[in-house]
Amino acid sequence: MYTKALGNHKEKESDVKRMIANILPVLLLLVMAVPVLAQLPPLPDLPDPPVITVGAHNLLPNTPFQQIGFSVTGGNDVNGFNLYTQVEDGGPEAVDDWGVVGVLGPSITEVDLLTDTIFDANNAGQLDAGIFYPQFRDGNTTTLIDSVAAAALVAIHGIPVHSVRGEDDETYYRHIHSALDQRPQVTLDDGADLVATLHKERRELLEGIIGGTEETTTGVLRLRAMAADGALAYPIVAVNDADTKHLFDNRYGTGQSTIDGITRATNVLWAGKNVVLCGYGWCGRGVAMRAHGLGAKVIVTEVQPVRALEAAMDGFQVMSVAQAAPIGDIFITLTGDINVLDRHHFQAMKDGAILANSGHFNVELNIKALEEMSEAKRRIRDHVEEYRLMNGNRLYLLGEGRLINLTAAEGHPASVMDMSFANQALCVEYLATRPQRLPVDVYPVPAEIDPEVARLKLASMGITIDELTDEQRQYLSSWEEGT
Numbered sequence: 001m002y003t004k005a006l007g008n009h010k011e012k013e014s015d016v017k018r019m020i021a022n023i024l025p026v027l028l029l030l031v032m033a034v035p036v037l038a039q040l041p042p043l044p045d046l047p048d049p050p051v052i053t054v055g056a057h058n059l060l061p062n063t064p065f066q067q068i069g070f071s072v073t074g075g076n077d078v079n080g081f082n083l084y085t086q087v088e089d090g091g092p093e094a095v096d097d098w099g100v101v102g103v104l105g106p107s108i109t110e111v112d113l114l115t116d117t118i119f120d121a122n123n124a125g126q127l128d129a130g131i132f133y134p135q136f137r138d139g140n141t142t143t144l145i146d147s148v149a150a151a152a153l154v155a156i157h158g159i160p161v162h163s164v165r166g167e168d169d170e171t172y173y174r175h176i177h178s179a180l181d182q183r184p185q186v187t188l189d190d191g192a193d194l195v196a197t198l199h200k201e202r203r204e205l206l207e208g209i210i211g212g213t214e215e216t217t218t219g220v221l222r223l224r225a226m227a228a229d230g231a232l233a234y235p236i237v238a239v240n241d242a243d244t245k246h247l248f249d250n251r252y253g254t255g256q257s258t259i260d261g262i263t264r265a266t267n268v269l270w271a272g273k274n275v276v277l278c279g280y281g282w283c284g285r286g287v288a289m290r291a292h293g294l295g296a297k298v299i300v301t302e303v304q305p306v307r308a309l310e311a312a313m314d315g316f317q318v319m320s321v322a323q324a325a326p327i328g329d330i331f332i333t334l335t336g337d338i339n340v341l342d343r344h345h346f347q348a349m350k351d352g353a354i355l356a357n358s359g360h361f362n363v364e365l366n367i368k369a370l371e372e373m374s375e376a377k378r379r380i381r382d383h384v385e386e387y388r389l390m391n392g393n394r395l396y397l398l399g400e401g402r403l404i405n406l407t408a409a410e411g412h413p414a415s416v417m418d419m420s421f422a423n424q425a426l427c428v429e430y431l432a433t434r435p436q437r438l439p440v441d442v443y444p445v446p447a448e449i450d451p452e453v454a455r456l457k458l459a460s461m462g463i464t465i466d467e468l469t470d471e472q473r474q475y476l477s478s479w480e481e482g483t
Contacts, residue, residue: 173197180205186428187212187236191360192219192226199226199233211431211438212236213424217250217281218336218360223442235438237427239420242445244453246282249420253412255286257405258332258358259294265383265398265408266354268330271295276328278321279335280307283358287332288316299324321345330354332404333364343369351393355401362401370397383408422453 162175176197183205189195192214198205211234214220220240226232239245262268275296277284288298288311299317301324302308312318321341324331325348333340336359343366357364371377374387383404385397399407411417426449431438458465468476475481 177202183208185210186431188215188424188428189213189219189236190215192216192222195219195223195226195236199231203233206233209234211428213239213427213431214442215239215245215420215424216336216360217246217283220442221336227440227442232440232442235431235440235443237431237443237445239423239427239445242423242453243450244419244457245423245445248416249412250282251286251289253286253416254283254334254358254405255288255290257409257412258283258287258334258356259290261358261404261407261409262330262332262354262356262398265356265381265404266396268354270330273297273329274299274327276301276321276324276331278331278333278340278364279359280304280311281334284311284334285314287334287358288314292316296330299328322348325349328353331356333357334359335364336360338363339366339369340364342366343373346370346373346389346395347391349393349395352396353393354396354398356398356404357401358403358405361403365397365401367397367401370395419453419457422456423449426453 160179162179167175173193176194180194180198180202185208187194187198187209189212195212195214198209214223214236217240220238223232223236223238240250259270263270270291271294273296275291276299277288277291278301280288280300280302284300284307288300292298292315297317299319300308300311301319301321302311308318322345325345328349329352331341331349331353333356340359341355341364346366346369355365370387373389375390376388378386380386380396383399385400387395387397389395398404405411423445427445430446430449
């Protein structure tokens, strides 16, 4: 026994000696480095970031409805990232004789990208309200970052903002009317509420409008329905349908920002979770890709057979919402339609299921039904509301059912939105510089714009690609060449 204890003591003593031998050289190096470090010149003091200060600014011209004052630190360079578009040199130049009304997303990123793509940033502060008078409002009622987006537009560009965070439906449409009071010639919409209001309530303005653009899948669907009914009164370009928009903004932008929003709201661990994605369009594909990459088990629900088949061959489980309801841990709607998750789905869900929307407004989840079937409701953290159902299960609704990537996060990165807004700007130029107004319809993005935006984006990334030789072009264009 004594011999064994003595052996253990010697082993411990040997371990201590090895530890000292390992640490000693490091300590000697540190001692030798002190005089050298002392001789280095001090680091220069960095200047403080610029501060934008806006006094009491009337967000609704000629009314006292909403006034705010604020300061923003950082100017156009927020958190060290220059937010100006990477493809701004592809933007139009001859846009100095007409007005624009636009509907924007929530952040300084989107504000700067669109405004600086539409007109030269050097001249942005020299706008003449009688010549070029853009009016912007936010496309989602809970997502505008007042102190950032409004400050950037008002102080940097001199552009009125018609929106406040958390506005109700009445205020939302009042802001639309206020922007329309400027009598625009071009509209840039995000969801088609602006266009619908023009056609239903402000028809006296339609004659002066030469065209518009639409950013979203949902908006394009609404506009095509208007065109089919003969209700559309001016031509609109479906920017969402451009390859350089939906392949990147919808897929990579929505994919990343949706995961970001849910993670910020809940701090959930994705690995091992059953994530139910309602919809497998480009947004659904993007979220599926990112959730799978984080270790989630992705389940897709669809109504279109081709998309359902694609999801199955991409390796995801495909089933109906009713089948997925009892097994899902996280539910994300990405369809642009109403009541995708409804009363009977909520009733079947497990205790603790998380509900989020990244499709369109707050209509994809039947929140009214959820309220009616709950015995209690409480907010447990920012952007998370707990609903306790009559059966005792708890469901967690994120961001009031609105777009979670905007309510709880910052939306898409600037380096993907630049392509979308380059498309917007070039399509506005296309509409404004035509000798005659296009016939009324919903149009695709002109064929020459998509590859130009892609070329500019590749150049901004330092990427070069091959070009066809004359021989290759001739081969591809000839029907006489055979095997």
